[in-house]
Amino acid sequence: MPIALNFINRSDDANNSEIVIFQKNVATNFDELPVAWMVIKYCGKGDNHPFSFPRGMMVGASDAYGNYMPQLEISNGQLVEMRLTTSGDRLVHAGYSTSNKQAQVLNSMPKGAINAYIYKSGKLLAMKTHLAPQQKAEFEFTPTIWIGVVSQVVQGEVMNSAIISNINTELSLLGVASADIVMTGGGPGVQSTPFQFTLENVVMD
Structure with a gap:
C-alpha cells in the first residue's frame, strides 16, 4: 500500500x-x-x-538512439540490465544486485551509453545518465x-x-x-x- x-x-x-x-x-x-x-x-x-x-518503484532506461524501454518493477536487491537482443535493445531483470539496499541498472550493450531512470507514481524520481557499456547505476533511497x-x-x-x-x-x-x-x-x-x-x-x- x-x-x-x-x-x-x-x-x-x-x-x-x-x-x-x-x-x-x-x-x-x-x-x-x-x-x-x-x-x-x-x-x-x-x-x-x-x-x-x-513504497515500490519502477525502473526505465533509454539508449543512445533515443529509444525508451518499457518500465519494469524493481526493488532493493534487484538488478536489471540493458541488452541488445534480436528484437532490439531491451531492459530485462537480471538477478540480484551487489547490495540488498540498492536497485541497480547495468549497461550490457556492446556499444553506446544509456540513461537509467527511477519512477514513483509515474513521476521521475532519480536518474543516472551516460552509463557506458559495463557501467552500472546504483540507486539507494x-x-x-x-x-x-x-x-x-x-x-x-x-x-x-x-x-x-x-x-x-x-x-x-x-x-x-x-x-x-x-x-x-x-x-x-x-x-x-x-x-x-x-x-x-x-x-x-
Whole structure:
C-alpha cells in the first residue's frame, strides 16, 4: 500500500510559493543532482493537496538512439540490465544486485551509453545518465522525503545545487501509513519567519 500524504498550507506566505518534494539517492558512487519528483503550485493558505507516495518503484532506461524501454518493477536487491537482443535493445531483470539496499541498472550493450531512470507514481524520481557499456547505476533511497519552498523548479527535471542547498527539511516516512505535512511560517516584510514543515496526524503501519 502506498503512503497516503496530505500537504496542508497553514503558512502566511503571500508569494504563491511552490513546494518541491524529492528523494536523494544515497548510493556512494552517485554524482547526479536530485530530480524534482513533485512540485505543488498555487496551494493557497488553508488549502491542502493530497497525494500518495508508493513504497515500490519502477525502473526505465533509454539508449543512445533515443529509444525508451518499457518500465519494469524493481526493488532493493534487484538488478536489471540493458541488452541488445534480436528484437532490439531491451531492459530485462537480471538477478540480484551487489547490495540488498540498492536497485541497480547495468549497461550490457556492446556499444553506446544509456540513461537509467527511477519512477514513483509515474513521476521521475532519480536518474543516472551516460552509463557506458559495463557501467552500472546504483540507486539507494532511505525512507525519507525532502521538502522545501522553491521558485522556478520544474517537476521531473534536475534541480541545481543552489536550490538543493537551501532545502534542509527531511521527513522520515519509516513505518508511516498516512500523515499530514503541515507548512507554517512565511509572511510579508520584517514579520516573516522561516517556513517549517512538520508531520501531523501520523498513522503508523
